[in-house]
Amino acid sequence: MKRPSILIPLIFVAIVATMMTTCTHKPQDFPVPITKVPTPVDSSKITPADTGLCFERDILPIFISNCTMSGCHDAITRAEGYELDNYQNIVSNGIVPGNAASSQLFQSLLNTGGGDPMPPAGALSAAQIALIQQWINKGALDSGACATNKCDTNNYTYSGAISPMMQLYCVGCHSTASGPAGNLANYNSVKVIALNGRLVGDISHSIGYNAMPKGGPQLSACQITQVEKWITAGALNN
Numbered sequence: 391m392k393r394p395s396i397l398i399p400l401i402f403v404a405i406v407a408t409m410m411t412t413c414t415h416k417p418q419d420f421p422v423p424i425t426k427v428p429t430p431v432d433s434s435k436i437t438p439a440d441t442g443l444c445f446e447r448d449i450l451p452i453f454i455s456n457c458t459m460s461g462c463h464d465a466i467t468r469a470e471g472y473e474l475d476n477y478q479n480i481v482s483n484g485i486v487p488g489n490a491a492s493s494q495l496f497q498s499l500l501n502t503g504g505g506d507p508m509p510p511a512g513a514l515s516a517a518q519i520a521l522i523q524q525w526i527n528k529g530a531l532d533s534g535a536c537a538t539n540k541c542d543t544n545n546y547t548y549s550g551a552i553s554p555m556m557q558l559y560c561v562g563c564h565s566t567a568s569g570p571a572g573n574l575a576n577y578n579s580v581k582v583i584a585l586n587g588r589l590v591g592d593i594s595h596s597i598g599y600n601a602m603p604k605g606g607p608q609l610s611a612c613q614i615t616q617v618e619k620w621i622t623a624g625a626l627n628n
Contacts, residue, residue: 392414404443444533445477446607447540453480454606455562456509465605468522475605477532490526509562546619547628548577555613556580559603577627584625590618 405552443449453474455461463474474496481487484495491497498508499519514522525531545551556564556574564574571588572579583589591599593609601608620626 437479443521443525443528443531445525445531446533447613448521450477450480450606451558451603452514452522453564454603455559456514457562458605462509471552475507481530481532485526485530488527490523493526496522496526506544526623541616543612543615543619545617546623548580548620548626549628551616552620553577555609555616559606559609563604581625584617584621592612593617 392565412606457472462469463472465473465475472483480495484493487490499514499522501508501513513519554576560571560574561605564571564579566573571583574580574583580589583592588599590596592602593614595601603609604609
C-alpha cells in the first residue's frame with residue numbers, strides 16, 4: 391500500500407501562512423457619538439400654564455382673612471413658625487407643590503393631625519378647603535397679577551359683589567358681633583360701616599383709617615369701585 395501523501399497538508403499550511411503575512415484589515419472607523427449639551431433654561435421666562443386659579447384673588451385672601459390675625463400667623467407672631475401673609479411665606483413651609491395630601495399646612499386645615507384646630511376661630515368652609523387643595527395639586531403656582539380678571543364694576547349688588555367680598559377678605563377676622571366692625575357676614579353690620587364711611591376708608595387705605603384687609607394687599611381699584619357704587623346706590627340688601 392502507498393503511504394498517505396503529506397504534500398496536500400503541507401500546501402494548505404503554506405497557503406494559510408501566506409494569507410496571515412500578506413493580508414491586513416484596516417480597523418473600521420465607527421463615528422464618535424456627539425453628546426449635545428442642553429442649553430440652560432431661564433426659569434424666570436417660563437410662563438406657567440393657566441390653571442384657572444389666581445393665587446392673589448382666590449387663595450391669598452383665605453389665608454389673610456383666617457390665619458394672619460394678631461397672635462396667629464402674622465409677621466409678628468409667626469405661631470409655630472408659620473407666616474402666612476404672602477405667596478413666598480405660604481409655599482416655603484408646609485406646602486408640597488402638586489401634592490396636597492403630603493402638605494402639612496393643608497393637613498392642618500383638615501384638622502387631621504390631632505393638634506389645635508386651624509383656624510382656631512373655626513374650620514374653613516368645604517369650598518375654601520377644596521380651593522386650596524386644587525391650588526396645591528395644580529402646582530401651588532404664583533399666578534401673578536390676575537386679581538382683577540373676574541371683577542366687573544357694573545356688578546355692585548350686595549349679594550353679587552359685596553357679600554362675597556366680605557366673606558373672602560373680611561369675615562375670617564370680623565366674624566362676631568362683638569368684634570371690631572361687627573360681624574361682616576351680616577348685612578346690617580356691613581351697612582353701618584358702609585354708611586359711616588369706614589368701609590371705603592379702610593379698604594382704600596386712607597389716612598386716619600385702618601388699612602384693610604389687615605396684613606394683606608389692598609383690594610383692587612375695581613373692587614373698591616364696586617363698594618363705592620353700592621354705597622352710592624343706597625347700600626341696599628339686594
